[in-house]
Amino acid sequence: MSVPLIDISRQHSALSEQLRNVFATHLGSGAFILGPAVATFEQQLASHCHSHFALGVSSGTDALVLALMALEISPGDEVITSPFTFFASAGSIARLGAKPVFVDIDPVTFNLDPRKIEAAITGKTKAIMPVHLFGQCADMTAIMAIARKHKLKVIEDAAQAIGARDHDRPAGSIGDVGCLSFYPTKNLSALGDAGACTTNDEALHKRMAMLRVHGESKRYYHDFVGGNFRLDALQAAFLSVKLPRLDSYATHRRVHACRYHELLAKLPITLPQAAEGQHHVFNQYTVRIPGGRRDALREHLTQRSIGHQVYYPVPLHLQKCFAYLGHSVGSFPQTELACNEVLSLPIFPEMTTAEQDEVVTALRAFWS
Numbered sequence: 144m145s146v147p148l149i150d151i152s153r154q155h156s157a158l159s160e161q162l163r164n165v166f167a168t169h170l171g172s173g174a175f176i177l178g179p180a181v182a183t184f185e186q187q188l189a190s191h192c193h194s195h196f197a198l199g200v201s202s203g204t205d206a207l208v209l210a211l212m213a214l215e216i217s218p219g220d221e222v223i224t225s226p227f228t229f230f231a232s233a234g235s236i237a238r239l240g241a242k243p244v245f246v247d248i249d250p251v252t253f254n255l256d257p258r259k260i261e262a263a264i265t266g267k268t269k270a271i272m273p274v275h276l277f278g279q280c281a282d283m284t285a286i287m288a289i290a291r292k293h294k295l296k297v298i299e300d301a302a303q304a305i306g307a308r309d310h311d312r313p314a315g316s317i318g319d320v321g322c323l324s325f326y327p328t329k330n331l332s333a334l335g336d337a338g339a340c341t342t343n344d345e346a347l348h349k350r351m352a353m354l355r356v357h358g359e360s361k362r363y364y365h366d367f368v369g370g371n372f373r374l375d376a377l378q379a380a381f382l383s384v385k386l387p388r389l390d391s392y393a394t395h396r397r398v399h400a401c402r403y404h405e406l407l408a409k410l411p412i413t414l415p416q417a418a419e420g421q422h423h424v425f426n427q428y429t430v431r432i433p434g435g436r437r438d439a440l441r442e443h444l445t446q447r448s449i450g451h452q453v454y455y456p457v458p459l460h461l462q463k464c465f466a467y468l469g470h471s472v473g474s475f476p477q478t479e480l481a482c483n484e485v486l487s488l489p490i491f492p493e494m495t496t497a498e499q500d501e502v503v504t505a506l507r508a509f510w511s
């Protein structure tokens with residue numbers, strides 16, 4: 144039996160009638176961009192994330208760019224982030240002309256290591272962008288303490304972590320702004336690109352709302368230079384169908400993770416762990432294969448049609464576009480080791496027990 148890394152069509156066939164109704168309504172209404180469907184979703188999302196405000200935007204990447212713009216991150220400023228993340232985290236910083244300053248990760252959680260942050264702070268540092276990788280929050284207690292001490296803004300890249308909690312605080316509600324992605328592989332997914340910015344700061348929310356529509360204060364009056372970061376009404380309405388089911392999706396992911404944990408316990412691999420006080424929602428189930436055998440295992444899984452992926456094979460400090468930052472192999476050893484050892488296994492709410500058993504059998508066969 145082949146097992147997909149993710150199969151979003153199962154979620155959609157279970158919701159087929161509701162999603163078709165949404166489409167039919169919007170086709171008839173002719174209201175396609177922002178409007179009441181977006182406003183409704185924003186309210187639902189804010190309440191789900193325990194944030195005062197939520198703003199629907201065009202993608203997770205645009206959420207990051209918009210947050211940085213609203214916080215007035217400018218050329219010459221430095222923003223601390225992780226080199227072990229999807230490109231958009233550092234890419235958005237660089238797009239504003241600011242400098243991404245990388246800090247190595249904690250090898251257990253794959254998140255920014257707070258013990259290494261202070262050494263990277265300079266007179267130009269304006270903000271910290273922790274990334275809640277794979278569905279687990281970075282150590283926000285430590286990060287917020289450092290940010291307060293040095294008067295830095297905090298932008299949470301919570302693209303992979305909606306529903307995760309750090310000591311009962313929802314991902315995205317802890318820093319100045321939380322940035323979410325609803326890309327189809329994320330825990331809450333649209334039927335295309337979509338994202339959101341959450342915040343408790345009303346002035347910041349208003350500024351982001353203006354920047355989302357080219358900095359307009361009213362139609363055709365522009366107070367700032369913003370962009371087109373608008374969310375489609377159709378995507379918002381699709382998201383409103385799924386949001387009430389998000390907690391149940393997360394429960395299924397956590398049950399699968401628990402089962403992997405039991406069934407894979409005897410293999411010579413490192414299994415993902417939730418740190419103390421962390422509620423992990425397993426956007427990915429990412430194991431480490433030490434001893435240089437990761438790529439051989441990938442080959443073995445490919446032969447057996449078991450979906451898998453390496454998130455991420457190349458650390459951001461070694462990407463061609465960031466060569467100007469002057470890093471080399473050895474700059475961030477924990478990140479580089481993770482890139483060589485990680486492997487993400489199938490985990491999605493609708494995955495069956497039989498499929499999970501197939502993954503486990505294939506893994507066991509590799510070491511037998």
Ligand SMILES: *Cc1c(COP(=O)(O)O)cnc(C)c1O
Pocket residue numbers: 202203204205228229231232274300302303324325326336337338
């Ligand atoms: C997916 C993702 C993004 C970008 O989101 P898009 O909606 O694809 O633009 C940013 N950061 C991280 C960590 C992500 O996983």
